[in-house]
Amino acid sequence: MEREQIIQKNKQITNAILVSQMQDHKGFKIFMDDINEVEKVYQFRDIRDVKSLDDLNYAKGYVQALEEMKNYFESQKHFALLPMTDPDTGDEEVLNKKEE
Numbered sequence: 001m002e003r004e005q006i007i008q009k010n011k012q013i014t015n016a017i018l019v020s021q022m023q024d025h026k027g028f029k030i031f032m033d034d035i036n037e038v039e040k041v042y043q044f045r046d047i048r049d050v051k052s053l054d055d056l057n058y059a060k061g062y063v064q065a066l067e068e069m070k071n072y073f074e075s076q077k078h079f080a081l082l083p084m085t086d087p088d089t090g091d092e093e094v095l096n097k098k099e100e
Contacts, residue, residue, distance in 0.1 A: 007087055009084075009085070010085065013079060013080065015076075016076045016082075019076040020076055020077050020080035023076075035066055035069070039063055042059045
C-alpha cells in the first residue's frame with residue numbers, strides 16, 4: 001500500500017475507535033433506547049392514521065434512516081478492531097484492545 005493510503009486508513013480506524021468508545025458510554029445506551037422507541041412508533045403505526053401515500057413513504061424513510069444509523073455504529077465497532085499500519089515500517093498494531 002502507498003504511504004498516503006496507509007495514513008488515510010489509519011485515520012479511518014482512529015475515527016472508528018472513537019465512535020466505538022462513544023458507544024461504551026451510558027448515555028449512548030439511553031440514546032439508542034430512545035432511537036429504538038422512535039423507530040417502533042414509525043414502524044408500527046396504526047394504519048388508520050396514515051392519510052396518504054406520502055405519509056407512508058415518510059415513515060418508511062424515517063425507519064430506513066434509523067436502521068442505517070444503527071448499521072453505521074455496528075460497522076464502526078468492527079472497523080475499530082482492524083490493525084493500524086505504521087507508514088514507515090509497515091508494522092501492524094491493533095490499538096483497540098477490547099473484544100466485541
